[in-house]
Amino acid sequence: MTSAPDLPTEADPPTKAEPPIEAEPLQGQGALTRRSFVVRAMVAIGALIAAMVAIPVAGFAAMPFFRAHTPMKLLAGMVVPTARSDTWTDAGPLTDYKVGEPRLVPLQREITDGWVTGTTTVAVYVVRETETETRAFDIHCTHLGCPLSFSSGAGKFVCPCHGGNFDVEGNVTGGPPPRPMIQYAVQVVDGNVQVGALEPGA
Numbered sequence: 001m002t003s004a005p006d007l008p009t010e011a012d013p014p015t016k017a018e019p020p021i022e023a024e025p026l027q028g029q030g031a032l033t034r035r036s037f038v039v040r041a042m043v044a045i046g047a048l049i050a051a052m053v054a055i056p057v058a059g060f061a062a063m064p065f066f067r068a069h070t071p072m073k074l075l076a077g078m079v080v081p082t083a084r085s086d087t088w089t090d091a092g093p094l095t096d097y098k099v100g101e102p103r104l105v106p107l108q109r110e111i112t113d114g115w116v117t118g119t120t121t122v123a124v125y126v127v128r129e130t131e132t133e134t135r136a137f138d139i140h141c142t143h144l145g146c147p148l149s150f151s152s153g154a155g156k157f158v159c160p161c162h163g164g165n166f167d168v169e170g171n172v173t174g175g176p177p178p179r180p181m182i183q184y185a186v187q188v189v190d191g192n193v194q195v196g197a198l199e200p201g202a
Contacts, residue, residue: 085111085122091136091193097128102150102157102168104139107195124184124195125150125157127168136195137170138182148181157181 089107097103102125109122125137125148137157139147146161156173157166164175171180185196 085109086197088187088194088196091124091126091195094128094134094188094191094193097126097134097193099128099130100168101152102127102137104150126186126193126195129169132188134186134188134193135170136184136186136193138184138198140182141177142172142179142181143175143177 087110089109091105091107104123105126106121106123108119110119111117123139125139127135127137129135141148141159141161141164143159143162143164146159148157148159148164148166150156151158155168157168157170159165159175159177162176164177165173166177166181167173170183172178183199185199187194187196
């Protein structure tokens, strides 16, 4: 014989429903935030690298637009410091020079460069053209200022840097030089050759 189930009594009040338990945040939400940070950091680093590569490339591509359209003039640092010497310097007797044969002559020149003055050795090419006419040239190529040498076999001035060529009159005969050789003022006094300042426009 089965016993009857216990019935609730007044001493045992009915059980109340427990409040719902709030769900804890999903673990995946924190991982998603970290992933977003990593992705953004990688994008920023990639953009920085792209900019570092693009800026030099863009500068190189734009270089022709900023390039000077006139031949570069030699500066005092290349035609040292004779460009600022206005005195006449003795280069020896005219009879020491043969017609049509350039001669490299070292000269002691008084120079003035701003507030600096002094004496320095400067080499020039002296060319006797006729019995009475003489020219003197600066030894630097008008391309990038390399010192010229005279080839007696070829009868011309030759630049060893980029192959520029000049005849004995200083005219360009080949290579990249944009203009003739730079000349000095020359005079003959009492049979002696004297070299003066650079010609205007040098």
